[in-house]
Amino acid sequence: MISRRHLLAAAPLAAALPLSSAPAAAAPAALRGTGDLGIVIERAAGSVLIVETTGRSILARVEGLGDLSHASVVFSRDERFAYVFGRDGGLTKIDMLEGRIAARVVQGGNAIGGAISDDGKLVAVSNYEPGGVRIFDADTLKMVADIPAVAANGVTSKTVGLVDIPGRTFVYTLYDPGEIWRVHVPETGAPVITKLPGVGKLPYDANVTTDGRHYFAGLFGEDGVVHVDLWREPLKAERVLDGYGRGQTPLPVYKMPHFEGWGATQGQLFLPAVGRDEVIVIDNASLKEVGRVALQGQPVFAVARPDGRHVWVNYAHPKNGVIEVIDTMSLKVIRRLEPGPAVLHLEFTPRGHEVWVSARDADAVIIYDAATFAEKARIKAAKPSGIFFTHRAHLIGR
């Protein structure tokens, strides 16, 4: 049966069929896969666009998601449902095929993102207020665990850098006291928590490599990065890139860099430096710096094209109307693009033939050919920020 809310893309075909058509004849028109779908956040309007990357079009707009500043999305294993994490603590499950909200809870006062477990059954949310992490049943959004982040010194903390790793397990960072926690949620019984205290000052964001092994947290209060090898027991936090600023005073930071979507290629990671106009390239095996790339401003996201050949970078205010593309073999900037004012995020299609870029103050998403850099299309969106495509469903830590 075709839902009344069936996808817009199906509408012209369905409408062309005579009314007397049997439902069985009409049904195929409504069928579609979800591997080319995605979500674009309209941060100020509290809405999201459901988009498809084959015809580069908007399928539906879903409203009523609250404050979506800094919103992010994870996907169900079947790539049908999107879980949207809003700033105001809202967790919204969207049915992308029906273009509607399937479930929604306001689970905290102020949240910063989330993750979904490898079996697809648990959705975890990272909170600023009341702090800690809350874990929900992915089907019903009923809470299954509430894990306050009370540090060794008794302080309740904001949490950041929440990722999933194999085995119904999440890893995240406590911002205020500087701790890293790993939480395993068994099918029955209480969560098992491993805590690494005293990892460094103000770890503001973190991420894990797509093999689920290397967890890196960026520090704001110190000149370095924290690394945890999640394959080695007992877990140990070690400092890498110590003193990467070489004693220079950092520039003022008008937008914090993000580790989400960092450029990972050929055993190397491209990390946006804090308070510096450069990305730092580190080798995953030795954990040593192997290069730097000077940029036109302070990087926010440094995202590798899926094949790893290029890394695309966007920037902090006030030089945020620009994208630069780094060649990962030569470590040189090979292209500068100006998509529009306030470029907030970018997302590659699954195999990287195109890239979608949100330009907030142009109220547009600009789609580029990722090989030729030619603009292919432009989609209107209200103050767009994050863009998330469904293939993330099948990536560890994304």
Place this chain on the structure above:
Amino acid sequence: MLLARGHFGELIAAAAILWAAAASAEPDRARLADLVIQDCGSCHGLTLKGGLGRPLTPEALSGLSHDNIRDIILDGLPGTPMPPWRPLLSERDAEAIADMLKSGKVP
């Protein structure tokens, strides 16, 4: 070192152009309100109810005077992620933002 200086110089140059346009005029309240919502909002939340940075609602700021807020905007809070906005904003801009935040009237 040269690199950092060079880029900071660029930033100052860009800011100087902004100043040149705004120095003699009243602060452009619409532009500043947009900056507060969009750019302060990256850390303090679009609704200014807080994020990695503290909430900026009138209640949350009740312990700070107008002048305190202006100074924090201009010079930042060393040891925290709050940056100095002096390279990008004039004192009158910062005054106008402090007014908006204290009154809760960010358009």
